[in-house]
Amino acid sequence: xxxxxxxxxxxxxxxxxxxxxxxxxxxxxxxxxxxxxxxxxxxxxxxxxxxxxxxxxxxxxxxxxxxxxxxxxxxxxxxxxxxxxxxxxxxxxxxxxxxxxxxxxxxxxxxxxxxxxxxxxxxxxxxxxxxxxxxxxxxxxxxxxxxxxxxxxxxxxxxxxxxxxxxxxxxxxxxxxxxxxxxxxxxxxxxxxxxxxxxxxxxxxxxxxxxxxxxxx
Numbered sequence: 001x002x003x004x005x006x007x008x009x010x011x012x013x014x015x016x017x018x019x020x021x022x023x024x025x026x027x028x029x030x031x032x033x034x035x036x037x038x039x040x041x042x043x044x045x046x047x048x049x050x051x052x053x054x055x056x057x058x059x060x061x062x063x064x065x066x067x068x069x070x071x072x073x074x075x076x077x078x079x080x081x082x083x084x085x086x087x088x089x090x091x092x093x094x095x096x097x098x099x100x101x102x103x104x105x106x107x108x109x110x111x112x113x114x115x116x117x118x119x120x121x122x123x124x125x126x127x128x129x130x131x132x133x134x135x136x137x138x139x140x141x142x143x144x145x146x147x148x149x150x151x152x153x154x155x156x157x158x159x160x161x162x163x164x165x166x167x168x169x170x171x172x173x174x175x176x177x178x179x180x181x182x183x184x185x186x187x188x189x190x191x192x193x194x195x196x197x198x199x200x201x202x203x204x205x206x207x208x209x210x211x212x213x214x215x216x217x
Contacts, residue, residue: 005060007085015042015050017084021110026080044204047078048166051204059197059212061162065089069133071121072140075103083111092130096120121148124155137164141171146188163213170207178207
């Protein structure tokens, strides 16, 4: 087994995180015991970050002690794996859907390094108590994806901190090609953030591009 990033492992072709709540599954993932320790198999078809890792992501700024603001947490699939990674850090999980929030709250009750926030990521002023973070991660299906990320980076991201976004071209404009959407979003983000890496998410997610960016000093 190889540790490819902080608390992220690869074993026999699968990406794993050490289960912070042994015996507990979040979304039906496989639990694997290796040398007496329980790991969770991270499914790249259920998580854009895992898809990016499977497709060769080189820059993963999420460290074990990072503080992460996660926009679009849904029911907590990817956030739960970040919870495994953040053994001495923490995660603010922002979700707009009250229905998803019920499941997310139950997850956060088991995982003490996660804090659920019922809010619209387009209005970061409504959760200003978050304060400064190391990472802003966005997985929101909205035509305003780029604007949402920039607003939250301005409000919360430390200088030199990183942003991560899964661009969903079909949520932005179905009349344009994915490549055109990617170029437009990247141009807008580049006004304030430096692009560190681009990873196409196919075949795990169609018409998605994953970007890792850094806030300029």
